[in-house]
Amino acid sequence: MRIEEHLNLLSQSWKKTYKCRVMKIGLSLGMTCPNRNNGGCVFCLPSTFTDVINDDNKLSLTDQISQLIPKISSKTKTNKFIAYLQDETSTACSPNFLKDSLAIIEKSNIFEEVIISTRPDYLNIDILIAIKSAKLPVTIEIGMQSCHDYSLLFLNRNHTHQDTKKALKLCQDFHIPTGVHLILGIPGETKSMILETINFVNNEINIKDVKLHNLVIYQNTQLSKIYHDYNFLSYPKYIELLATVIGNLQPEKTISRLFTTNLRQDSLAINSFPGIKQIWLKELWIYLKDKQIYQGSLLS
Numbered sequence: 001m002r003i004e005e006h007l008n009l010l011s012q013s014w015k016k017t018y019k020c021r022v023m024k025i026g027l028s029l030g031m032t033c034p035n036r037n038n039g040g041c042v043f044c045l046p047s048t049f050t051d052v053i054n055d056d057n058k059l060s061l062t063d064q065i066s067q068l069i070p071k072i073s074s075k076t077k078t079n080k081f082i083a084y085l086q087d088e089t090s091t092a093c094s095p096n097f098l099k100d101s102l103a104i105i106e107k108s109n110i111f112e113e114v115i116i117s118t119r120p121d122y123l124n125i126d127i128l129i130a131i132k133s134a135k136l137p138v139t140i141e142i143g144m145q146s147c148h149d150y151s152l153l154f155l156n157r158n159h160t161h162q163d164t165k166k167a168l169k170l171c172q173d174f175h176i177p178t179g180v181h182l183i184l185g186i187p188g189e190t191k192s193m194i195l196e197t198i199n200f201v202n203n204e205i206n207i208k209d210v211k212l213h214n215l216v217i218y219q220n221t222q223l224s225k226i227y228h229d230y231n232f233l234s235y236p237k238y239i240e241l242l243a244t245v246i247g248n249l250q251p252e253k254t255i256s257r258l259f260t261t262n263l264r265q266d267s268l269a270i271n272s273f274p275g276i277k278q279i280w281l282k283e284l285w286i287y288l289k290d291k292q293i294y295q296g297s298l299l300s
């Protein structure tokens with residue numbers, strides 16, 4: 001299967017840079033997302049953030065690195081790792097704490113790069129100065145989700161698109177590359193609304209990478225209580241929409257994720273999507289191939 005021919009995948013870009021497979025290692029700074037005080041995002045289930053290597057989320061950053069990396073190294077064929085501060089809101093801390101955490105990552109001499117995942121309203125000048133102090137290349141992943149405030153309200157994100165624009169501008173001013181998380185299939189969003197989001201992303205030169213998610217409905221989330229009232233995308237419709245998004249995404253942007261498949265199946269409220277990544281990839285590849293869609297090929 002040559003799905004890579006249709007897409008600009010971040011994993012392939014890393015392979016070219018590092019001449020081998022690169023593995024992202026999820027690390028936790030041990031913080032709690034401030035949006036929990038506002039009820040949290042409707043889809044958020046904190047336990048799904050925790051990396052399998054740090055299941056109880058109790059290890060310090062130093063311990064996570066020193067105890068867990070050797071285990072992973074012995075199981076994989078790569079020695080190239082990227083530190084991924086992925087859980088919660090990784091900049092909801094003091095600039096000094098973030099600076100010290102980045103120094104710990106650097107001193108381990110294990111990582112090539114760092115990715116910091118956060119909310120747009122938790123980026124400010126002091127935090128960016130702290131990030132800029134890092135010697136390793138850093139990318140900031142911003143939870144944008146959509147350019148439509150109606151959708152952000154539905155998701156209970158408690159930030160606006162204006163916040164995303166400000167965060168992107170700040171990162172650009174500091175010359176820190178960014179990625180954005182987008183959710184495809186937010187109830188109420190039409191295809192043209194989604195393409196407005198993609199168009200915004202295309203026009204932001206400092207957005208280098210896009211991470212696409214289907215809206216997963218886990219048990220015990222706000223979404224699991226209200227989903228009966230809304231229409232959600234079926235699996236075939238998601239593949240179709242994904243292909244349209246790919247065709248309308250500028251070819252220079254890398255894609256780091258196409259869907260969320262690493263699902264904890266027993267925690268799902270609706271289980272209508274397959275949990276196996278290879279099935280999704282095959283379906284998507286067949287669709288892209290049949291319709292002759294390549295990344296950016298639908299752009300006018």
Ligand code: SF4
Pocket residue numbers: 033034035036040041044045087088089119143157
């Ligand atoms: S911002 Fe992220 S961590 Fe916080 S509640 Fe929303 S999805 Fe969860």
